[in-house]
Each structure stands twice: as C-alpha cells, then as structure tokens.
Amino acid sequence: MILSPAERSYLYDSLAKDELIRPDARADYQFRPIEVKTSFLPSSNGSARVRLTDGSEIITSIKSKVVLAAEEKSLIECDIDIPGFRDDSNFVANLKYNMTSLLNKSFPFESLKLTSKYAFKLFIDCVVISYSSFPLTFISIACYLALKSTKLPKLISDVNDEETAEQPLFSDDWENAQYLGDLNDSKSFNPPLIIVIGVVGKNLLFDPSAEEEQVLENGIIISWYNNDISTPIHNLNFSVHSNMPNYKGLSQQMIMKSILMARKHCANIVKALDQAIEEQTDDGVIF
Amino acid sequence: MSTADRRRLLGPIDASPLYSDITPKVHSSVGEAGKSDKEVRKVFIKTGLVSNASGSSYIEASNIIVEVSVFGPRPIRGSFTDRASFSVECKFLPYLKQPQEDLFRGDTHANNNGRQGLTEVEHKISQYVETAFLPCIILEKYPKSTIDVFITVISTGNTTAPSSILNLTNWIVNCSSLALIDSGIEIKDIVTSGHIKYLQSEQRLIVDPLENEEREDALDCLVSFESLKNDEIVGLWIDGNQKLLTEELLSKFIKECSSMSEKIRANFNNYLLKLCEN
Numbered sequence: 001m002i003l004s005p006a007e008r009s010y011l012y013d014s015l016a017k018d019e020l021i022r023p024d025a026r027a028d029y030q031f032r033p034i035e036v037k038t039s040f041l042p043s044s045n046g047s048a049r050v051r052l053t054d055g056s057e058i059i060t061s062i063k064s065k066v067v068l069a070a071e072e073k074s075l076i077e078c079d080i081d082i083p084g085f086r087d088d089s090n091f092v093a094n095l096k097y098n099m100t101s102l103l104n105k106s107f108p109f110e111s112l113k114l115t116s117k118y119a120f121k122l123f124i125d126c127v128v129i130s131y132s133s134f135p136l137t138f139i140s141i142a143c144y145l146a147l148k149s150t151k152l153p154k155l156i157s158d159v160n161d162e163e164t165a166e167q168p169l170f171s172d173d174w175e176n177a178q179y180l181g182d183l184n185d186s187k188s189f190n191p192p193l194i195i196v197i198g199v200v201g202k203n204l205l206f207d208p209s210a211e212e213e214q215v216l217e218n219g220i221i222i223s224w225y226n227n228d229i230s231t232p233i234h235n236l237n238f239s240v241h242s243n244m245p246n247y248k249g250l251s252q253q254m255i256m257k258s259i260l261m262a263r264k265h266c267a268n269i270v271k272a273l274d275q276a277i278e279e280q281t282d283d284g285v286i287f
Numbered sequence: 288m289s290t291a292d293r294r295r296l297l298g299p300i301d302a303s304p305l306y307s308d309i310t311p312k313v314h315s316s317v318g319e320a321g322k323s324d325k326e327v328r329k330v331f332i333k334t335g336l337v338s339n340a341s342g343s344s345y346i347e348a349s350n351i352i353v354e355v356s357v358f359g360p361r362p363i364r365g366s367f368t369d370r371a372s373f374s375v376e377c378k379f380l381p382y383l384k385q386p387q388e389d390l391f392r393g394d395t396h397a398n399n400n401g402r403q404g405l406t407e408v409e410h411k412i413s414q415y416v417e418t419a420f421l422p423c424i425i426l427e428k429y430p431k432s433t434i435d436v437f438i439t440v441i442s443t444g445n446t447t448a449p450s451s452i453l454n455l456t457n458w459i460v461n462c463s464s465l466a467l468i469d470s471g472i473e474i475k476d477i478v479t480s481g482h483i484k485y486l487q488s489e490q491r492l493i494v495d496p497l498e499n500e501e502r503e504d505a506l507d508c509l510v511s512f513e514s515l516k517n518d519e520i521v522g523l524w525i526d527g528n529q530k531l532l533t534e535e536l537l538s539k540f541i542k543e544c545s546s547m548s549e550k551i552r553a554n555f556n557n558y559l560l561k562l563c564e565n
Contacts, residue, residue, distance in 0.1 A: 088405060094407075101387070229532050234524040
C-alpha cells in the first residue's frame with residue numbers, strides 16, 4: 001500500500017521518536033512472525049518454505065549433483081526467481097548477487113567434499129511467490145532452513161580415489177542419508193544469514209515492513225555467519241519503486257550502531273530458526 | 288527444443304563470446320611505478336567529451352578506464368510524477384574480463400544470441416552508484432522527467448579478483464560525480480569515495496590498492512561521502528574474507544576512506560576551478 005503524505009509523516013514521526021513505536025507494536029530488533037516448513041519437496045535434497053502473515057511466501061529447494069571438484073568454479077549455485085520480474089532485471093540480479101557472494105564467502109565447503117576428486121555441488125533455487133517488503137532477509141532465511149534440512153546420500157565407496165578411476169558409490173538406502181550439517185563433524189553447521197536493517201532518524205529497525213520501508217532514510221544489509229558479523233555489508237535503497245522521499249545519507253554512528261545491534265540480536269534469530277525447524281509438526285502436510 | 292528461435296540464423300549453442308587478454312594501452316603519464324600504501328594513485332580526468340550527452344566525464348586511474356555519460360533531465364510520457372526518476376546502467380566493454388567472472392558469468396550467459404543483458408556484477412555496480420547518488424541529486428526540481436547515467440568500463444586491467452570490483456566501483460563513483468556536475472543537473476553535493484584494503488595477517492592498511500589479487504585475509508571497504516553534508520555516508524560496501532570485523536577496525540576504515548575521498552574531492556575542486564577559469 002502506498003502511503004499518503006500525511007500517513008507518511010505520521011509513521012515517520014512515530015518511528016523516529018526516542019521510544020519508537022512501530023505500527024505492529026514490534027520492538028526495533030523484532031522480526032515479523034514467520035511460519036516455517038522444511039523437507040516437504042520429495043524430489044529435492046532439501047527444501048524450505050517461509051510464510052509471513054501478510055501473504056509473503058518464499059520456497060527454496062536444494063538439489064545436489066556429484067561433480068569433479070577441480071572442474072567447478074564454485075560448489076554452490078544460487079538462483080532466484082520472482083514472478084513479474086525478468087531474471088536480468090536489476091532487482092533480481094542484485095538479490096542473486098548478494099546471495100551468491102554471501103554463500104560463496106561463508107560456507108563450510110569442506111563438508112561438500114566426497115573423495116579426493118569428487119564433491120557435491122549444491123543448486124539452490126529460490127522462488128519468491130509473493131512479497132511485500134524487500135525480500136532479501138527472507139530469501140536468506142529460506143536458504144538457511146533449506147540448507148539445514150538438506151540430506152545427502154551416504155558415500156559407501158573409498159574416500160581416497162587419487163590412484164583409481166572409480167566413481168563414488170552411494171548407499172541405496174535413503175534412510176542412511178546424512179544431514180549436510182553432520183557431514184562436517186568438527187563444528188556445528190550454521191549457514192550464513194542476511195539481516196536487513198532500516199534507518200529512521202536515530203533509530204534502526206530490523207525487518208522493516210512494506211509501510212515502514214516508505215519512510216526509511218536509508219537501509220543497511222549485514223551478513224551473519226558462525227556467530228559473528230560477516231561480509232558483505234552494504235547500504236541500499238530498499239524501495240523497489242525508488243520512491244523514498246526521505247532517502248538520505250547515513251552517519252557513521254548509525255553504521256556502528258547497526259553492527260552492534262546485529263551482534264546483539266542475530267544469535268537469537270539463528271536460535272529461533274533452529275527451534276522452528278525442531279518444533280514443526282512432521283506430518284508432511286504443507287497447507 | 289521446440290521453443291528455439293527458428294527465424295534467425297543462430298550460432299552454435301555452445302558458442303561463447305570472444306575474449307582476449309589485450310589491455311588497452313594506458314598513457315604513460317598516468318601509469319605509475321608503485322605507490323606507497325598511503326597514497327592515492329594519480330588520475331587523468333576530462334569532462335564534456337561526449338557531445339550528445341547532457342554531461343560526461345572520462346577517467347584514467349592506472350589501468351582502470353571509465354567513461355560516464357549523463358542524459359537528462361528528459362521528459363517522460365504518461366502519468367505525472369512529482370520527482371525525477373533516476374537510473375544507472377553500468378556496462379563493461381564486451382572483451383573485458385569482469386571481476387568475479389567465474390561466479391557470475393556462468394552458463395546462463397553462454398547462449399544469448401550475441402546480445403547480452405547486464406551481468407550480476409554490472410547490476411551490482413549500477414545499484415551501488417544509484418544508491419550513492421540518490422540522496423545528492425535534487426530530484427524534486429525535475430518533475431515528470433528521468434535522469435539516466437550510463438557508465439562504460441573501458442579497461443579494468445583484466446583482473447577477475449573479487450575485490451577489484453570495489454576499487455573499480457570507487458573510480459566509477461568519482462567519475463559519475465564529475466559527469467553529473469558537467470551535466471548541470473542540480474545536486475546538493477559532490478559525492479566522492481575512497482577504497483581501502485586491509486590485510487589482516489600483516490595488519491597492513493592500503494589506501495587505493497593497485498593490486499587486487501585474491502587473498503584469504505583481505506578485507507575491502509568502499510565508502511562514499513557527501514562531504515558538505517557533515518561527511519554523511521551515502522554508499523557503504525564492505526566485502527572480503529576476513530572474519531574478525533570489529534567496531535574499532537570499521538571506524539578506522541571509514542576514517543581512511545574519508546581522507547582518501549577528501550583528497551579526491553580536493554583534486555576535483557581544483558579541476559573544476561581551472562575549468563571555470565578557461
């Protein structure tokens with residue numbers, strides 16, 4: 001919904017107050033409630049769906065392929081599809097750039113290694129079925145959940161195939177498949193996340209809604225990986241319609257503040273997502 | 288394959304664009320034999336070269352060559368808008384290797400019948416420039432019109448290292464600033480930016496790095512400023528492999544970028560003053 005100038009000014013004032021008041025009574029660090037479902041696509045290695053109360057819906061599917069590691073430029077390929085936008089539009093291309101560069105920088109690639117020659121390559125396909133606010137956070141959440149629920153077949157052939165020309169052999173039994181996270185036994189597996197933060201006056205808002213986006217003065221994107229701030233970090237105009245009359249530069253303090261805020265709250269976001277995966281009912285029903 | 292286009296003569300499906308390793312020869316006056324970590328490289332700038340654009344500029348910064356043309360304000364058809372719309376398009380010349388080319392110029396671009404859309408890297412640069420200039424152009428002055436910026440990257444030194452994109456974007460932002468000034472479009476301030484690279488293992492901070500080969504411990508920071516408006520940050524981009532990004536480091540980075548941006552700004556001011564005198 002496009003706000004009128006009067007509505008915009010009202011919303012701006014309430015968001016810019018010292019004690020900010022958001023239209024849906026959220027605290028500045030709070031996300032909108034999301035509904036999560038994982039592992040529901042039978043033909044994918046991993047899948048996740050994220051739904052919001054405003055009808056936004058994102059489905060991510062992960063498929064894997066055995067490749068010769070030396071011939072691949074990257075072991076992860078991420079594609080984003082948004083109905084109504086061409087794949088080469090600026091909007092989609094930038095979302096794809098952000099996700100691809102995030103995953104390629106912050107991912108435990110050693111867990112994809114099968115043998116000395118072969119590795120799994122992951123194809124992550126993200127469909128944004130509907131959205132109202134800038135969808136990057138929820139795309140990254142859907143990728144997080146899908147990666148967490150990704151199961152790969154168990155290798156039964158020899159790991160060391162440097163001398164032999166043998167191709168990897170997998171167990172026939174799908175029950176033996178391992179979670180991607182269990183393949184890397186050394187540490188816990190936490191895929192990277194991207195947090196979208198809106199700037200209004202001296203306040204920062206996690207996960208701005210479509211209405212809040214219209215009064216933002218700037219936007220900051222921060223990545224989170226392995227319990228710490230990660231790269232890329234950048235600023236962005238979230239509005240797709242480039243109709244942000246309040247849009248202006250950032251002060252250095254706001255950037256520092258956003259980093260501090262992300263450091264403080266992102267661990268809880270990750271915890272909440274992990275909990276959501278555990279708590280979902282395992283009935284295979286998605287509607 | 289029933290959807291294939293049968294009406295045109297198509298090349299073979301696995302055809303790929305022709306690339307060469309030829310780098311255009313750079314004027315010896317701007318090429319330099321190494322610079323210290325704290326120095327900003329010497330650049331050659333020229334404005335107003337493109338006669339049919341409202342404004343244009345050209346920059347040579349060692350092996351980076353960029354040309355920017357600004358068109359507008361041009362009227363738009365259709366419904367009334369109270370402010371101008373602003374768009375940026377960045378394109379690399381086709382023979383150039385792009386940063387992160389292996390990641391972003393994969394199979395999807397292999398069979399495109401000659402005409403290419405922008406790659407993700409080009410889109411990303413376009414978006415950065417748009418984000419950085421949006422606060423500084425007084426769009427309210429130009430209702431019902433568009434302002435278009437076209438960036439042509441003529442040379443990048445043919446590096447595909449991921450961090451070279453930040454250095455390139457830095458010079459693109461500076462060059463676009465000059466083009467906007469040349470066009471006479473009303474702006475609040477001149478946007479200039481600075482780029483630093485931090486090597487964690489050596490704790491070495493390099494301003495405007497010339498070499499951008501990939502390193503495990505490098506962190507790159509590109510920040511664009513509006514110096515008249517209290518040094519407000521209009522563009523921020525931090526990328527790299529380093530994992531320990533502390534607040535102290537970040538504020539040091541922003542400070543260094545700011546001082547580089549100020550140096551460039553001072554040079555631009557000088558250039559523009561000289562232009563007025565002639």
